[in-house]
Amino acid sequence: MNFSETLKLAISSITAHKLRSFLTLLGMIIGMTAFMLILSLLLGFNGYVNEKVAGIGSNAFTVQRFNFDDFKDSDTIAAAQRRNKELSFDELDFIKRGAQMIEHIGARSGGVGRSIRVGNNSIQNVRISGVEPVIATIDKIEIEQGRFFSDTENNTAARVAFVGADIAKNLFPQGGALGSELKISGIPYRIIGIQVAKGTVFGQPQDNFIQLPIKTFGANFGGLRWNRAPNFAVTAKEGVKMEDAVDEVRTLLRIKRKLGPDEKDNFGIITPDAISGMIGSMTAVFSIVLLLVPGIALVVGAIVIMNIMLVAVTERTKEIGIRKSLGARQADILRQFLFESGLLSAIGGFIGLFIAYTAGYIITLYVFPTSIPWYAAVLAIGVSGGVGILAGLFPAWKAAALDPIEALRAD
Amino acid sequence: MANSHTGTAMVKEDSLILMKNIWKTYQMGVEELHALRDVSFHVEKGDYLAIIGPSGSGKSTLMNLIGCLDSPTKGTYLINGHLVSEMTDDELARIRNKEIGFVFQTFNLLSRATALHNVELPLIYAGIRAGERHERAKAALDAVELGDRTLHRPNELSGGQRQRVAIARALINNPSILLADEPTGALDSKTSVEIMALFEKLHADGNTIIVVTHEHEVAERAHRIITIRDGQIENDERIK
Structure with missing residues (x-):
């Protein structure tokens, strides 16, 4: 049958x-x-x-003070806080000069939260951070209006701001945000660019941020230290595998920090895979x-x-x-x-x-x-x-x- | 088994059916029940045989053995040269498919299937393709004068028609034997006569027929009658 x-x-x-x-x-x-x-x-x-969240598909990874493993428990956090030093611009330059496999590297400060007010309009919990201009390329920032800031504006600590869509919409409901001034802690900044609206991720708005040139941020917010210390965003060159670029950056930073072969990294490198792996676990x-x-x-x-x-x-x-x-x-x-x-x-x-x-x-x-x-x-x-x-x-x-x-x- | 062959010296080795010293024993608790005791006979091709006996005589057991539905406890059974008594279940299924055409008292048609499909069943298990199957099944139904009832289901047919479907099914694979178990037991006397007439016609066409019955009128249509009593052949006579 x-x-x-x-x-x-x-x-x-x-x-x-x-x-x-x-x-x-x-x-x-x-x-x-x-x-x-x-x-x-x-x-x-x-x-x-x-x-x-993890930004899979983007080929950027982040060099920062702490690693994921450092957050296992209070002891490891305390140990990491003693051991791991904040990243510095010296180290950024050292990596930039020595690396063969990376396309871009840029510093990004930790952020601070502020409420911002323009006339009768205000917006709470705005995340303010400083970034190097190259971050716009690394993050593939999409610009709705205006432009991102330039190297010159960063080097001269110009008071310019690139803002998220909510800032422009809520503080300037009648429009005209581009070119207007807004004051943060009494210091005025000119809005030179507005990002395309991103919506929310898990209910977290992605559009209420202000980015300043990192030098401007450092000068006006009490220096790039503590929670404002910089981390580095890095992209690998075309045709280079991310893990090879990560290895190169790690090696360079270990040389710069004079770590012996038996010593652990005293910094962390976070890849998108590591983030999704952590979330996955x-x-x-x-x-x-x-x-x-x-x-x-x-x-x-x-x-x-x-x-x-x-x-x-x-x-x-x-x-x-x-x-x-x-x-x-x-x-x-x-x-x-x-x-x-x-x-x-x-x-x-x-x-x-x-x-x-x-x-x-x-x-x-x-x-x-x-x-x-x-x-x-x-x-x-x-x-x-x-x-x-x-x-x-x-x-x-x-x-x-x-x-x-x-x-x-x-x- | 080996030492009793002398008693069946008259048996011809090329018989269609050849039973030698067949025993069928059932274990009923500690007691052994011999349904058949040392039965030997042979049937030639083209014969028309009736097996008769009262209920409990062992004739149903004998029919099951002839039909390869069961295997003997002891003895040798050859059908068309195949040594059935030594076969596995699947080999027996193959013999039932190729060599035996069953006609049952209660017809045993599949109630959900059409007459045509019922007749086709043995060909399905023989691995015949659908096209050829349909043609052969139609021809078989034509032969029993049911060519106009092919798509009827059993419950849409009369008893006589159902039995003719069953006969068409039994003959579809050109079996060596047409084996009928009380073929008229569920039919009225008029229809019974028709069915028995059909059997005579089939015999005249060259089919070998074995009818198991307890009715003398049915048995007397055959050319040879074997009478079973207490698990043994009591009488074996040719009447035509």
Whole structure:
């Protein structure tokens, strides 16, 4: 008995009891819907994190005072605070001169928060930081209006500001932000550029910042020390792997800091991979638990299928006897029932996938990005079919092992 | 088994069916129940044989063995040269498919399938392609005068029509034997006569027929009658 005959038989058995087949599948459908929906949310979340937070796809990495590992507990934080020194412009120049594999390197200060007021309009919690002009290139800043500041403006500590879209919109609701002045701690700055609006990431607005030339910032905010100390943003040259560029920068900084071969780095280098890796390790347990629940629903769905297949075998004992008397081998009967349970379950998986896909589409439209990659869809159908075959194994074996004489005697 | 061959010296080795010293024993708790005791006979190609006996005589057991639904406890059974008594379940399935055409008292048609599909079943298990299957099944239904009922389901057919579908199914794979178990048991007397007439026609066409029955009127249509009693052949006579 060949594949297409077995398939036809399975389809006719399933369609012969439509309501029962549907009810049998309900568990599978619900399980698969929940599983795929949660999976799509998790994958969407990861994609979102990678894109927005970790900056995956950008080839920039950051050299800073502390490493991720330093934040393990209070002891390591204290040790790192004693050991790790703030980065300096000397070190920036040393790296810039010595490095072969990097395209750009620029300093970016830590920030301070301030409330800003212009006339009757004010905006809270504005993040103010100083950056070198090259940061605009490294960050691939998109400019809505005006320009970023120049090297000359940085070197002369000019009082110019590049601002986020919310600053322009909230402080100058009538427009005309570009070229206007705004005062921070009593010192006036001229707005020379406005960034394209970025929206929010996890509810955090991305558009209420003011960037000043780093020299200006250092001069007017009490020096580039403590939480205002600089870190370096670095991009690798085209064709150079990021880890090679990272190694080069690390080596140069270790030379500059005269670290012996046995000494640990007293600075940190953070790559986008490291960020997403850290977030990934935090969300992994969470993901497993979230997927476990619909996983249990799938198991329950499989048990329902096994149960109904056992009923089907009992119901069709006579049919099995007839088929055996006409020359069906054990393998034919086994395949018939395995196909039926596999197909039944795969249909459930497909319906679940379809519902999850539709729900995911709606969620993406209104709430949150989700994604079901093609391999997950193929896997879903495969897994549900496989689960069905597994669930059908025992009933099918029972059917195949029936004694033809006994089976023919059944009603 | 080996020392009893002398008792069956008259058996011809090229017989269609050859049973030598067949025993079938069931274990009922500690007691052994011998359903068949040392049964030997042979059937030539083209014969029309009735096996008759009261219920509990062992005739159903014998029919199951002839039909390769079961294997003997002891003894040798050859059908068309195949040594059936030594076969595995799958080999027996193959013999049932190729060599045996069953006709049952209760027809044993698949109720969900059309007459055509029912007749096709043995060809499906023989691995015949769909196109050829349809043609052969249609021809077989034509031969039993049901050419206009191919797409009817069993519950849309009369008892006699159902039995004719079953006969068409039994003959579809050109088996060596048509094996009928109480073929008229579920039919009224008029339809029974029709079915028995069909059997005679099939015999005249060269088919080998074995009918298992407890009705003398049915048995007397055959050319040879074997009477079973207490698991043994009581009488074996040729009447035509």
